[in-house]
Amino acid sequence: MMRLSRICLSAVLPAIFPFVAGAQNLNPTVEVSRQYRGSLMELDKPSVEMAVPDSVLQFNLQFDYSVFDSPFKGAYEFRPFLMDMDIAPGYVDARKLYLRTGAGYTLHPELDFVWSPVRNDKFRLSLYAQHRSYVGKYRALGLETEGGVTGIVPDGSRFSGHDLVTEAGIDGSFDWETGVLDFRTGYYGTALKDTTVSRGYNAFDMNFGIASKQMAGNHFVYDAEAGYRYAEDIFTYTGLQKDRMSEHNLNLDVSLGGAFGSGHSFLLGIGLDYASYGGVFDSDAGNVTLGPRYLYSSGRWNLDIGAKLAFLFRSNGPDSPFMMNMAKGQIIYPDLNISFAAVKKYLDIYFAAGGGPDINTYSSLLASGRHITPLYNIVSGAPLLDNTVERVSLSVGIKGNIASRLRYDLSTGYRNFANAPLATVAAGPDRLYPGIAYDAWQMFFAKLDFAWVSQDVKIDGWLQYQSTDAARRNAALFAPPALAGKVDFQYNWKERIFFGVGCGFSTARYGSLSGMAVPEARSLKVPAFADLGISLEYAFTRKFSLWIKGGNMLDMTIQYTPLYSESGIYFTAGICLNL
Numbered sequence: 001m002m003r004l005s006r007i008c009l010s011a012v013l014p015a016i017f018p019f020v021a022g023a024q025n026l027n028p029t030v031e032v033s034r035q036y037r038g039s040l041m042e043l044d045k046p047s048v049e050m051a052v053p054d055s056v057l058q059f060n061l062q063f064d065y066s067v068f069d070s071p072f073k074g075a076y077e078f079r080p081f082l083m084d085m086d087i088a089p090g091y092v093d094a095r096k097l098y099l100r101t102g103a104g105y106t107l108h109p110e111l112d113f114v115w116s117p118v119r120n121d122k123f124r125l126s127l128y129a130q131h132r133s134y135v136g137k138y139r140a141l142g143l144e145t146e147g148g149v150t151g152i153v154p155d156g157s158r159f160s161g162h163d164l165v166t167e168a169g170i171d172g173s174f175d176w177e178t179g180v181l182d183f184r185t186g187y188y189g190t191a192l193k194d195t196t197v198s199r200g201y202n203a204f205d206m207n208f209g210i211a212s213k214q215m216a217g218n219h220f221v222y223d224a225e226a227g228y229r230y231a232e233d234i235f236t237y238t239g240l241q242k243d244r245m246s247e248h249n250l251n252l253d254v255s256l257g258g259a260f261g262s263g264h265s266f267l268l269g270i271g272l273d274y275a276s277y278g279g280v281f282d283s284d285a286g287n288v289t290l291g292p293r294y295l296y297s298s299g300r301w302n303l304d305i306g307a308k309l310a311f312l313f314r315s316n317g318p319d320s321p322f323m324m325n326m327a328k329g330q331i332i333y334p335d336l337n338i339s340f341a342a343v344k345k346y347l348d349i350y351f352a353a354g355g356g357p358d359i360n361t362y363s364s365l366l367a368s369g370r371h372i373t374p375l376y377n378i379v380s381g382a383p384l385l386d387n388t389v390e391r392v393s394l395s396v397g398i399k400g401n402i403a404s405r406l407r408y409d410l411s412t413g414y415r416n417f418a419n420a421p422l423a424t425v426a427a428g429p430d431r432l433y434p435g436i437a438y439d440a441w442q443m444f445f446a447k448l449d450f451a452w453v454s455q456d457v458k459i460d461g462w463l464q465y466q467s468t469d470a471a472r473r474n475a476a477l478f479a480p481p482a483l484a485g486k487v488d489f490q491y492n493w494k495e496r497i498f499f500g501v502g503c504g505f506s507t508a509r510y511g512s513l514s515g516m517a518v519p520e521a522r523s524l525k526v527p528a529f530a531d532l533g534i535s536l537e538y539a540f541t542r543k544f545s546l547w548i549k550g551g552n553m554l555d556m557t558i559q560y561t562p563l564y565s566e567s568g569i570y571f572t573a574g575i576c577l578n579l
Helices: 362-368 375-380
Strands: 061-063 085-087 097-105 110-119 123-143 152-175 179-193 197-212 219-237 243-259 264-279 283-298 301-316 332-343 347-358 388-402 406-427 432-453 457-468 483-493 497-506 509-514 522-526 529-539 544-551 570-578
Touching: 219 362, 243 362, 283 347, 301 347, 332 388, 375 406, 375 432, 406 509
Parallel strands: none
Antiparallel strands: 061 085, 097 110, 097 570, 110 123, 123 152, 152 179, 179 197, 197 219, 219 243, 243 264, 264 283, 283 301, 301 332, 332 347, 347 388, 388 406, 406 432, 432 457, 457 483, 483 497, 497 529, 509 522, 529 544, 544 570
């Protein structure tokens, strides 16, 4: 379901996977911001904004750092802010041109560009471009078999490769007295090469959205967004011929209803997520949802009570090697959010219940990890794509602030999946292949988001504990880490020098090896890690600054995707222009 407090509509961004942690916390107030950001497959991030250097404070950033929101990504989803800062193109501020670019060793070239040639009270048009790459050595990771011990360990060797991501397009918005229209069209592409695969992925996106503005008294409420992507993935695996997979992906979300001056609202949400595939896999999958909801806001109470009806459908072509998207849902899911302001403006107590299915598109698979390949599924005989079915999610928590400086959100809860993906590894005749596998599992969790903001110092981060039975139910799955988190610190001296330190960490993840080369299960481990980064920026003027940052300063073997780790410590330096 969509947030009524904003319209979020754009192309699919490379680091976002469309699983939402539990039920969404919807705000019954209907309003639309001119700020335009997000993605078609956007997941909700914690409300605490992150501390970033001065040059990028002029724009919104999108950070990939939460390990909870997706049951698939586990610990290797998150990256510290020093390593993965993505601007949201089109954000309107007092400037017309923004350019941030840099490179270093090992080679991590990056570029952020936004130009807004047309901006006024009613209409805005922006052109944007972004590039992130890694070109260099990877640490070769393989099986350790001496002494009967099996595990994923560095063998001391390296192999060359690259991983390039580029995004560019046009976005804009037009608003009038009672509503706002947003649009975006663009390109997203990746180029990847390693010892297993050479891949070129190209996607073209179109997205539109329209929503009513907040008004006093009784009125009709509407909020709709639609997006379409065409993508083609051309890949060549070692020992196999070149192949391709195409994807058509259509998304539609509509919310209609009435808002009444007494604080009552009645809404009906309608959603469609449809994907059609061709090439090496020939299949279709879709999910249609209906969500009637009643909202009430008065005094200290905010109620959002509803239900979600979901209908999954699919078809598999006669030439498809696997039956995909076979998992079935339960049709009816809870959709409940209740909050109580125990201390107004300082402490809220909340409860949420939710659930639902997701068709897990091919685009979202590559967004979660570009090294994850269909070759795993060929080796293991498992489906490449299947539906996530979350039977129920429950969470209770408190959030608020202390003296308007320390902000926090502490929650605990439970999630139960009838079917959901996790990372896994299969053994082929001569190498290992990372992939995903699907099974039923459940999770208990506790999470803390926090931030401290003062004039000179900013600290924010999160910590999470999670306990699952995924490895017990299916030993081939890598269970999420028991403990993970990240902390970012920034100090600024007289708005001239900005110094930052960030560290994300994860405990080990455990699983087993499966595949035709290993008839029996063998214990595997993705080791624990701490990903430490530093940054320094000097602002000569408000329009020009120099910056440098370093990543993986502890030189650890960090596997965001099992079996893949960049070479180690790196530094990137560059310039920033705000004109």
